[in-house]
Amino acid sequence: MPPIQVRNVSKYYGSVKALHNVDLDINDGEYVVMLGPSGCGKTTLLKSIAGIIDLSSGSISISGQEVTGLPPEDRGIGFVFQNYALFTHMTALENASYGLMARGETRERAKRIGRDMLRLVHLAERERAMPKELSGGMQQRLAIARAMATGSKLLLLDEPMNALDAHIRTELRVELRRMVKQLGLTAIHVTHDQEEAMALADKIIIMRKGKVLQVGTPKEVYANPSSPFVASFLGEANFVRVTFDNGLATLLGQNVKTKLEGPYIACIRPENLRLDHKGAKIKVTNLRPFGPFFKYDVDYNGLQLSVRTTHDHGDISHLTYDPAEVLYFKEPEEGLEKSLEAV
Numbered sequence: 001m002p003p004i005q006v007r008n009v010s011k012y013y014g015s016v017k018a019l020h021n022v023d024l025d026i027n028d029g030e031y032v033v034m035l036g037p038s039g040c041g042k043t044t045l046l047k048s049i050a051g052i053i054d055l056s057s058g059s060i061s062i063s064g065q066e067v068t069g070l071p072p073e074d075r076g077i078g079f080v081f082q083n084y085a086l087f088t089h090m091t092a093l094e095n096a097s098y099g100l101m102a103r104g105e106t107r108e109r110a111k112r113i114g115r116d117m118l119r120l121v122h123l124a125e126r127e128r129a130m131p132k133e134l135s136g137g138m139q140q141r142l143a144i145a146r147a148m149a150t151g152s153k154l155l156l157l158d159e160p161m162n163a164l165d166a167h168i169r170t171e172l173r174v175e176l177r178r179m180v181k182q183l184g185l186t187a188i189h190v191t192h193d194q195e196e197a198m199a200l201a202d203k204i205i206i207m208r209k210g211k212v213l214q215v216g217t218p219k220e221v222y223a224n225p226s227s228p229f230v231a232s233f234l235g236e237a238n239f240v241r242v243t244f245d246n247g248l249a250t251l252l253g254q255n256v257k258t259k260l261e262g263p264y265i266a267c268i269r270p271e272n273l274r275l276d277h278k279g280a281k282i283k284v285t286n287l288r289p290f291g292p293f294f295k296y297d298v299d300y301n302g303l304q305l306s307v308r309t310t311h312d313h314g315d316i317s318h319l320t321y322d323p324a325e326v327l328y329f330k331e332p333e334e335g336l337e338k339s340l341e342a343v
């Protein structure tokens with residue numbers, strides 16, 4: 001079925017440019033997560049791959065076959081929408097087997113496969129239930145079962161966890177990845193939740209304003225973000241302006257040496273700042289326990305920084321860091337503050 005190639009795809013809605021020259025490669029069997037703020041074009045890109053909307057320009061191919069212009073039913077895709085879109089007048093089993101019957105499978109075979117899928121999403125016992133008798137998490141699992149029952153090797157999921165409580169989301173994403181891997185599917189999953197992306201993805205695609213900013217494994221994009229926006233979208237980041245002179249600069253009270261010259265933006269994750277009894281003099285302005293860790297807001301010479309620690313440091317007055325854990329970025333053309341905005 002896959003791989004999928006997206007080449008130079010743009011999409012306008014009137015004067016709104018929802019996608020700008022998007023290029024993307026998705027390999028067979030990959031769990032791909034498209035991550036980005038609301039309005040960045042994630043749904044538009046997913047619908048372009050599904051064939052639900054027409055492209056303004058560019059092309060898409062699936063398994064080496066150009067599908068640009070082909071209707072969704074000829075692309076062999078299972079789609080799970082943001083709101084489950086279950087058939088309310090059908091039982092769980094009828095929902096799960098509907099797509100197969102619509103494709104001309106016999107009733108018996110459709111039911112058998114439908115039951116297999118219900119078992120996979122742990123709903124076998126509820127096959128006679130109507131959607132409204134199921135919890136939100138169950139309805140979501142049913143929507144996934146229905147999409148997988150079509151037998152398509154490519155599963156497209158548009159913010160499938162949105163309507164669910166936090167702890168059910170966490171549970172369901174583990175299940176979802178397991179099922180996709182077990183069935184050997186390729187999944188493209190859209191979310192604006194960075195934690196969900198990290199937990200699910202083999203490959204994360206980070207988008208902003210209709211463009212793909214970076215593609216990589218969760219580890220790569222977190223450790224080596226290509227811009228301040230990516231760094232801050234994937235987790236908290238402290239940004240500090242610094243100017244190198246012959247590769248030397250002072251950053252948060254420490255001397256740092258690099259191969260850089262001129263003005264840069266230093267980026268340090270809250271977990272890489274250490275509260276200490278030496279180093280830069282700071283003032284704690286806020287301390288909040290966050291379950292397994294603590295979050296401090298501190299002030300360093302009028303600069304607000306966020307620090308994350310594993311234990312309570314009480315009344316602490318200094319801060320240090322390891323220079324090896326600092327990332328440096330060139331000032332974005334539009335300016336740092338503007339470059340961090342979602343739209």
Ligand code: ADP
Binds near residue numbers: 036
């Ligand atoms: P996301 O899924 O990342 O939130 P979308 O792909 O839904 O983003 O939207 C991208 C941009 O295109 C947004 O500016 C949105 O308002 C616009 N858009 C989406 N669908 C339509 C439409 N049918 N008509 C006009 N504008 C649209």
Ligand code: MG
Binds near residue numbers: 043044
């Ligand atoms: Mg969307």
